[in-house]
Amino acid sequence: MGTKDPSVKELLHALRVAGGQGSARLDERDTGETFGWEKEQSYRDFADEMAELVDLQKRLFADGSSSVLVVLQAMDAAGKDSTIRSIFSGLNPAGVDVNPFGVPTEEETAHDYLWRIHHHAPADGKIGVFNRSHYEDVLVVRVKGFAPERVWKKRYSHIVNFEQMLADEGTTIIKIFLNVSRDEQKERFEERLQRRDKNWKFRAGDLDDRARWPEFMEAYTDALEKTSTDDAPWYVVPADRKWVRNVCIARILRYHLEEINPRYPDPEPGLDEIVID
Ligand code: ATP
Numbered sequence: 001m002g003t004k005d006p007s008v009k010e011l012l013h014a015l016r017v018a019g020g021q022g023s024a025r026l027d028e029r030d031t032g033e034t035f036g037w038e039k040e041q042s043y044r045d046f047a048d049e050m051a052e053l054v055d056l057q058k059r060l061f062a063d064g065s066s067s068v069l070v071v072l073q074a075m076d077a078a079g080k081d082s083t084i085r086s087i088f089s090g091l092n093p094a095g096v097d098v099n100p101f102g103v104p105t106e107e108e109t110a111h112d113y114l115w116r117i118h119h120h121a122p123a124d125g126k127i128g129v130f131n132r133s134h135y136e137d138v139l140v141v142r143v144k145g146f147a148p149e150r151v152w153k154k155r156y157s158h159i160v161n162f163e164q165m166l167a168d169e170g171t172t173i174i175k176i177f178l179n180v181s182r183d184e185q186k187e188r189f190e191e192r193l194q195r196r197d198k199n200w201k202f203r204a205g206d207l208d209d210r211a212r213w214p215e216f217m218e219a220y221t222d223a224l225e226k227t228s229t230d231d232a233p234w235y236v237v238p239a240d241r242k243w244v245r246n247v248c249i250a251r252i253l254r255y256h257l258e259e260i261n262p263r264y265p266d267p268e269p270g271l272d273e274i275v276i277d
Contacts, residue, residue, distance in 0.1 A: 049250035063262035074178035077188035167231035178239035
């Protein structure tokens with residue numbers, strides 16, 4: 001650990017949404033926060049965290065008795081894809097399932113909104129990563145009026161109960177909101193417009209969501225405050241600086257995986273007497 005960086009507990013406390021009205025404080029949080037890290041030190045700390053995570057994931061997989069679900073939510077260009085590359089490409093791909101949730105298909109729309117989600121909940125031993133999630137059903141759906149208020153209002157309690165059920169059945173849930181500023185989003189959109197290798201990431205519809213920034217922040221505030229629980233906490237991670245984002249997320253994951261404390265299964269009896277000729 002670096003000399004100036006915060007302890008794991010302090011950091012998690014600063015990032016975590018306690019739950020309840022007034023606890024998200026999105027307008028007060030600094031999207032460019034560094035928590036005292038310098039860039040070079042953050043890279044070293046990130047490498048250390050990743051080494052621990054590799055070992056913890058191996059044990060989670062071998063233990064095979066519980067799972068981890070990481071939910072990633074953010075405005076466009078906040079870095080969901082880049083987070084997934086930075087953190088999860090270093091782990092054993094056999095133990096990680098990444099699922100993106102875009103506009104629901106016809107079949108998905110014909111079911112309740114949790115139907116497509118539950119199907120992708122991680123199996124024992126696995127880390128599941130949701131790139132967007134059931135939260136879209138209280139975010140974009142609310143902001144763009146895809147469902148009436150009487151419908152989306154009830155969803156917060158469905159979601160809390162659904163996640164509690166997953167937690168009770170052995171899934172550790174970690175929910176991360178990548179908190180990017182509107183100015184930083186502008187710069188990233190401009191880069192997407194200018195760079196040939198990034199053009200494909202830009203959709204005109206992204207500007208529509210950008211124009212509704214205040215409504216999205218209001219919807220995020222409600223979602224974070226109404227659904228952050230002891231067993232399924234939300235973390236608001238400052239996302240204007242990728243190096244801060246990465247080390248924060250690695251540290252959050254390591255904390256939760258250490259809490260699980262996965263163990264290698266006991267060897268079969270008599271293993272020490274086997275001789276291979
Ligand atoms: P991203 O922006 O997440 O990197 P993308 O731009 O490539 O992804 P898709 O993954 O195809 O696009 O879809 C993301 C879009 O789907 C977002 O605009 C999101 O708001 C929308 N979406 C996700 N879930 C729902 C939902 N339940 N109802 C309506 N729209 C949804």
